[in-house]
Amino acid sequence: MGFSGQNVSCSLIFFLPHKGNKIVRWYTISICLLEFLLMIYAFCYHFQLEDPLMQLKEDYKWIDVFDFHWRLGIDGLSLGSILLTGFITTLATLAAWPVTRNSRLFYFLMLAMYSGQIGLFSSRDLLLFFIMWELELIPVYLLLSMWGGKRRLYSATKFILYTAGGSIFFLIGVLGMGLYGSNEPGLDLERLINQSYPAALEILLYFGFLIAYAVKLPIIPLHTWLPDTHGEAHYSTCMLLAGILLKMGAYGLIRINMELLPHAHYLFSPWLVIIGAVQIIYAASTSLGQRNFKKRIAYSSVSHMGFIIIGIGSITNIGLNGAILQILSHGFIGATLFFLAGTACDRMRLVYLEELGGLSIPMPKIFTMFSSFSMASLALPGMSGFVAELVVFFGLITSPKFMLLPKMLITFLMAVGMILTPIYLLSMLRQMFYGYKLFHVPNANFVDSGPRELFLLICIFLPVIGIGIYPDFVLSLSVDRVEALLSNYYPK
Helix, strand or coil, X not given: CCHHHHHHHHHHHHHCCCCCCHHHHHXXXXXXXXXXXXXXXXXXXXXXXXXXXXXXXXXXXXEHHHCEEEEEEECHHHHXXXXXXXXXXXXXXXXXXXXXXXXHHHHHHHHHHHHHHHHHHCECEHHHHHHHHHXXXXXXXXXXXXXXXXXXXXXXXXXXXXXXXXXXXXXHHHHHHHHCCCCCCCCEHHHHCCCCCXXXXXXXXXXXXXXXXXXXXXXXXXXXXXXXXXXXXXXXXXXXXXXXXXXXXXHHHHHHHHHHCHHHHHHHHHHXXXXXHHHHXXXXXXXXXXXXXXXXXXXXXXXXXXXXXXXXXXXXXXXXXXXXXXXXXXXXXXXXXXXXXXXXXXXXXXXXXXXXXXXXXXXHHHHHHHHHHHHHHCCCCCCHHHHHHHHHHHXXXXXXXXXXXXXHHHHHHHHHHHHHHHHHHHHHHHHHHCCCCCCCCXXXXXXXXXXXXXXXXXXXXXXXXXXXXXXXXXXXXXXXXXXXXXXXXXXX
C-alpha cells in the first residue's frame, strides 16, 4: 500500500519553503488524497472480497538477528478501517486549513499519524502491530500540547500517561505470545492463529491486551482521558482521534483477542456485553450533565463505543458485522460533530451551553449540518447510525451464547441508552441554536460556514446517508472474513 513511500512523503515536508503556508497545505492534502486514491484503486482492481484470506501481502526481512519480518496484508476486517483512515485524514487536513503557527510541524504530525494508522490496520506481525500502536502517541501528544486550548498540557499529559500505561500491558502480552512454546521468538499473526495456550496463560494474555484496548477504545473506567483531550485539542486533531484513533482499540480487540485467543474471548464475552451495556447508559447520562458542549460530544462517543463492545461480545456473524459497521459509522459521525463543534467554538469563543443561544439565525448552515449529524448520531432511520445499532441489536438477540433473560435485560439497557441519546443531543441543539439570547462577546465572529467547510461536511454526509440506505455495500467488505473468524467458535 505504499507505506514506505508515505513515510518518505511525510519527511519531505521539512524541505518545503519556510515562508508561506499554502505550499505546505497543498502538499499535505495532495499526499493524503493521492494515498486515498491509490487505496481505492488497489481495492477495486486487486482485492477479492469473497476471499477471506490475507491479500496484498508484503513480507520482508527486517531484523535478521531475531528473524523479525516486515509483514503487511489486508483482509475484510481491515479493509473498511483503512478506507475510513484515508477518507477522514484527507478531510482532516482540509479542516486544518486555518492553522498557521508552525504549520510544517503540524502537518508533519498529521502525516505521521496517518502512517501509523495505516501501518496498524495492515500489520500481519504482532511486533509491527505494537510499534504502529505506539507510533500514535508522540504525534497526538505534540498536537495536543502545542495547538490545544488553555488546559492543553494537562490534557496531553493525561493522554500520554493513560495510553503509555496501557501499552505496558500490550508489550507484556506481545512478549508472552512471541516467546511461549518456541526457542525462537515468532510474532507472525498467521502462525499465532494456530497457537494454543494453557487456559490460565490465555486468560492472562487476553486480560493484558484488553487493558490496552480499554484505554484506547475507551472502556469505562479507563475513559477519563477522552473528554479532556477532545475538550482541548484542535478540531482537526479531534477528527483523527474520534474518527480513527478510538477505532484502533476495537480493531485490536477483534484482530488479536478475538482471533488469536478464542477460548479466553468466549469466557470474557458475557462481561464485555455487560460492560458495553453499562457504558452506553453511564456515558449517555454523564453526557447530559456536561456544560461544555465539546465534552458532551466526547461522552457521546464513549456511549456509542458501547455498541461496538456488545457486537464483539455477542460472538455472532450479525453482531460482529454490526460492530464493524458501527466502527465506520461513528468514524464519520463522530469526526464531523467534533469538526462542527470546533468551528462553532472558533467563531463564538464560548464552550459552555448556558452562555449560548440563538445561533441558528446568524449561522444557519452550521445549524443545519449540526442538526443533521446529531440526527445521525441519535440513530435516525435512513442514516448509518440507525443501521449499525440495529444490526448489533439483532446480533445480540440471535446469539446462542446467552440465555433469553440476560438477552432481554441487556436489550432493555441498550434501549434506555438509545432513549437518552436524543435527550442529550437535542437539548444541546436547543441550548446552542434556539432562543433569543443576546450576545455581548468581544471579538465574536458569527460568520457562517464557507465553501471549504461545506464541501467537507457534504463529503462526509454522503456516506452517512449511503450506508443508512444501502448498508449491504459496507457489510459485504467484511462478511466472509467474519464468517471465517467465527468458525473457531462454532465449528461446522
